[in-house]
Amino acid sequence: MLRHFLLFCVLLGFWVLLSGHYDLNSGQDRYLFGCGVASALLTTLLSARVGFLYEEGRLIRIFLRQPPYLLWLLWQIVLSNWDVAKRVWSPTLNIDPKLVRTPYRMKSELCTAIFANSITLTPGTVTVLIDTEKREFLVHALADSTAAGLADMHDRVKKLEGED
């Protein structure tokens, strides 16, 4: 129930941010805000019926742990963007592309997706293939050094998920 309420709040917040109609003293805004509440409610009900609020693990906990990870990820993006920019502008084109396999041990699909996205987001590495049987990612790395940080990133995403 808490999850439904949170989803409703997030959707309504999103609606308010995009529309800007929340001045409850004017009649038009009252009507539009009512429409916003109705559509957020409808979306919440529909997604509850489809059932994707139940499939993921401890969503709320994962989201609460998100901000420090995001800050770290931003810093990584800056560092590795600089690295790739140096490679692009270097006269010898200092690259040695490799396909690397890296294992993942997340339990929830959400954290697996966060890890795969983070790998792709940091320049120098792209997730090519997800092998769900061996629980491995196939990663295309621009050079050996860009692939070196993958294990550390895996541990950080694993920490988002928590032990239990």
Added chain:
Amino acid sequence: MQLALDIAVILLLALGSFFSLTCAVGVLRFPDFFSRLHPAGKNDTACVLLFGAAMVLESLRYDYGYLVWGRLLLLVLFAMFSSPIACHAITQAAYLDGLKPWQKKDAKP
């Protein structure tokens, strides 16, 4: 204060343009499909981040309120989530189609 804001905005825009240019040059210089996606799919993210930050600062100067910078932040956030997924989808399609990545030993001496 105004001057500091001006300088920050100009710096962010210049840095963003630099990464945008890097991305274009990278696409031209890199040897094969897979390595070209690195600058194309991701230096791009840095570019959007920097431009977004510049626009947020610029919007603070006028009295637009949180509706404008909130939307800008959302825009950057969505770009950050969707561009890696698109990049992954393209590489996966190319890999499954049997395209072999370029390796250093393939380079002409």
